Structures are given as structure tokens and as C-alpha cells.
Amino acid sequence: MFSYVIRKILYSVPVIWGVVTVVFILMAVVPGDPARLMMGQRGDPATLARIRADLGLDLPLHRQYFRFLGDMARGDLGTSYRNNERVTTALASRFGATLRLAFWAMVVAAVIGVAAGILSAVKQYSLFDYSAMFIAISGVSAPVFWVGLLLLLVFAYGFHIIPGVGYGDGDWRYLVLPVITLGVRPAALIARLTRSCMLEVMSQDYIRTARAKGLAERVVILKHAFKNALIPVVTIIGTQVAELLSGAVLTETIFAWPGVGRLAVEALVARDFPMIRGTVIFMALLFLVANLLVDLSYGFIDPRIRYD
Template identity: 50%
Template sequence: MGYYLLKRVLLFIPTLLGITLITFVLMQALPGDPVQGMAGERATAETIARIRSELGQDRPLPLQYLGYVKLLATGELGRSYYTNRKISDDLLQKFPNTLRLALAAMLFASIFGIGLGTLAAVKRGTNWDRVIAFVTVGGISIPVFWLGLALMLVFSLYFRVLPPSGMGNGRLEYLILPAVTLGTFSLSYIARVTRSSMLESLSQPYIAAARAKGLSETRVVLKHALKNSLIPIVTLIGLDLGSYLNGAVLTETIFGWDGLGRYALDGILKRDYPVIMGVVLFGAFVFVTMNLLVDLSYHLLDPRVRIKSET
């Protein structure tokens, strides 16, 4: 266990460096010139050259990348071209907002997704199963921006029970619509994965043995079938949560949520390279960390995984 953890942690550095290199190369292929955008259309060639020199954009690309790696080695992510604020300070300011939204969306998706998937498995072949299948296919197919606008139209403009946008100084009612919008896709997938995994578990001999012992159907389903179906469900939840923590661009933009998604989009639109690099690197760190936590959770959910890894 300790060796496995050490090996995964040591892979962090080359993984993150590889991601920075790929991101740096892709940014050079983006159309537009960030220096020209900062200087304005009427800027003289001398002004553009001076700004380019101040930002280090006049150096060869390999030297620019090596300079960024050296900056990372000092624990810094650079400064925004436009605001001159530290990227690390902006990330620390935006991330708690994204974290609140991500946790709320995943809580909504996990509770209803596992519940609907379990119900569909227990009621296999019935109208319940067919209705849940229809709902989950719709949840997977519907575009996020359309769902967000539809929820805003119904609950904010028609019924007027929830605010349409903003963060409301952390009030719960401002979190409901963005969380439902962001979590619906995951809810649908979690429900389908739960149903599939539960059907496999319910067909195992230990389920028949549990029923033969006279255990109630509720206990058989929840304690024996669901417990042994959790690994693929936890994997999906962990991966989706990792992607949410990187910022949900569409959801945060629609609902005016001041998180990493809007911050990243603003950086892309302005060609603010340090912002883009910082968000991507931070997101990669979060995603890799979530993958590690998901892998470690297998040892807690299934003792056979722990025994296999230690032998």
C-alpha cells in the first residue's frame, strides 16, 4: 500500500510537466496575439515591441517554456497579463466558489443517481425501469446550456421561487439551479451505471444465500447488493467531481457564478497565457489527485482489492 502510494505520488511531477508542455504548445497555435490585444489596434510598432519584451514574448519558444518551468519551481504560477495579479491568488479566490458548486452538484447527482439506479435494478422490466431509463437518456442527451436556461425560465421567471443568477453572498437558494444544471448529466450516468452494477450483484450466489437466510429484501439490496456494486459508481463519481472542480464553464457563465470556469473562459478570450496555463495546471493537479483518491478508496470498499495489491 505504501509503495503504491509513493509510486503514484512520484508520477505527479512528470505528469504535470507533460501537461504544461502540451498546453504551452497548443497556446501557440491559438489565433490572435495577446500583445496586440493588450496594446490596442492603434498601438505603434514600438509600443508593441516594448510590451512584448516586458512579457518575455520576444524570446524563443523553448526559452519561454523553460522560464515558465523555473517559475513553477519557485512555487509561483505567474501574473495575469491584464490585471498583473498573481495567478495563485486568483485561483485561491475562485476555487472555493467552484468547490461549493461542484460538491452541491455531485451530492445531488449521487443521491438521486444511486437511488434511481437501485430502484431501476430492483424493478427491472417494470414501468419504473422504463421511466427511469427514459429520464436518464434525456439527462445525458440534453445540452447543459439549454437545461440551465430552461430551469432559469421556469423557476426564476415563471414561478419566481429561485433567483436566476449570481451567488447571493453564499445563500443556498442561489446554489440550487446551478447545482441541478451541472449535476443532471452525472445523475443520469450514475443511475445507469448503478443499475448495471446492481443487476450483476443481484445475480450472484451470495444474494440467493442472503435471501435463503430470511433477510429482508431491503437489507439484501442495500447491505449486500449495493455495497458490492460501489466500485464502478465511486469511480464515476470521483472522475466527474474532478472535472467539476476544474470549473464548469457553461454553468458558471449562465448563472453568473464567479468560479474557475468563468476565470478560465475570460483568460482564453483575452489570450491571457499565464491565466490559461495556471488554470490548466491547477486543474490537472486536482484531477490527478481525485484519481489517486478514487484508487485508494477501492481498498476500503473491497477488501479483495487490498489483498490483491498486497500479495
């Protein structure tokens, strides 16, 4: 397994290099002068030139690129143009809030999605099956911002049951609406995939053999059917975890949640190029780590899988 992990890490290097290169090029061609943004519109040319020199913006583009690669190799993603804060420091301070939100959203999505998928497969073509799949399709189709605004309108500003926006010093009540908003789509995807995988497995001969041996239906469903249908479900859960960690941009913006997603939006609005580059690279790393963990989990789910 160790050699497999090393190979996966080596394979990830070109991916990270590609992401870094694309992000650097995009930031280079986007209109706007970071030095002018930092100085304001009334600065004199000498001050503007000094700021550009301090930021390295007076260098040719290829030298800026290699300088950026060298800094990134040392773990330095630059300094924010907006508040002079280190990008790595800002990401570290915001990641805890995003991790908390994504973790509970994934727990809710996995529990609801797996349970709904199993029950829909067991009760195929029943009223529960049709209702669950209708809700799942609606959950996949509903935009995140629409779900978030609807929950705010109904539960926060309509019935005043749950606080609306903010972090609330970690109070769990502020977590409810963002978790539901962020977990709707993953729950729907997991439910649909779990149902289809369970239906495919339950038609296999070994399931009929298990039932013919007189095993309880609960044992047949959970131990034999669900265990063999678990790999695709784990795959979708792993990819959704990465998406939740890196893609909570709209949810964190709607609910004023102080996470990495909101940090990315603030950086985009302010044209804070180092922070934009840092958040994109950080999100790419999250995807790679999540995919690696998913690949490694296959061996624990199915002992027949080897990493030689």
C-alpha cells in the same frame, strides 16, 4: 499504502509535463500578440518592444518554454495580462465558489443517482424502472447549456420562484439552479451504472444464499448486493467530481457564477494566455487528485484489495 501513493504521484509527473507542454505549444501558435492586447492598438513600437521584453516574449520559444517550466516548478503560474493579477491568486479566490457548486451538485447527483439505480434494479422492468432509465438517458443526452437556460426560463423568469443569476453573497437560493444544472448529467450516469452493477451482483449465488437464509430484503439489497456493486459506482462518482470541479465552465457562465470555469471563459475571451495555461493545469491536477482518491477508496470498500 504509502509506497503506492508515492508511485502514483511519480506516475503523474509525466502526465502533468505532457499537459504543460501541450498547453504551452497551443498558446504559442494561437494568433494574437499578448503585448499588443495589453497596450491597445495605438501604442508606439518602443512601448510594444518594452512590454514584450518584460513578458519574456522576445525570447526564443524554447527559452520561453524552459522559463515557464522553471516558474511552474516554483509554484508560479505567471501574471494575468488582463488585470496584472497573479494566476495562483485568481485561482485561489475563485476555487471556493467552484468547490461549493461542485460539492452540492455531486451530493444531489449521488443521492438521486444511487437511489434511482438501486430501485430500478430491484424493480426491474417495472414502470419505475422504465421511467427512471428514460429520464437517465434524457439527462445524459441533454446539453448542459440547454438545461441551464431552460431552468432559468421556467423558474427564474417564468414563475419567479428562484433568483436567476449571480452569487448572491452566498445565499443558498442562488445555488439551486446551478446545482441542478450541473448535477443532471452525473445523476443520470450514476443511476445507469448503479442499476447495471446491481443487476449483475443480484444474480450471484451469494445473494440467493442470503435470501435462503431468511435475511430481510433490505439487508440483502443494501449490505450484500450494493456493497459489492459499490466499486464501479465510486469510480464514476470520483471521475464526475473531477469533471464537476474542472468542467463547470458552461454552468458558471450561464449563471454568472464567480468560479474557476467562468475565469477560464473570461481568459479565453481576453486572450489572457497565462490565465488560460493556469486554469488548464489546475484542472489537470484536479483530475489526478480525484483519481488518486478513488484508487485509495477501493481498499476501504473491499478489504481484499491490497496496495503492495
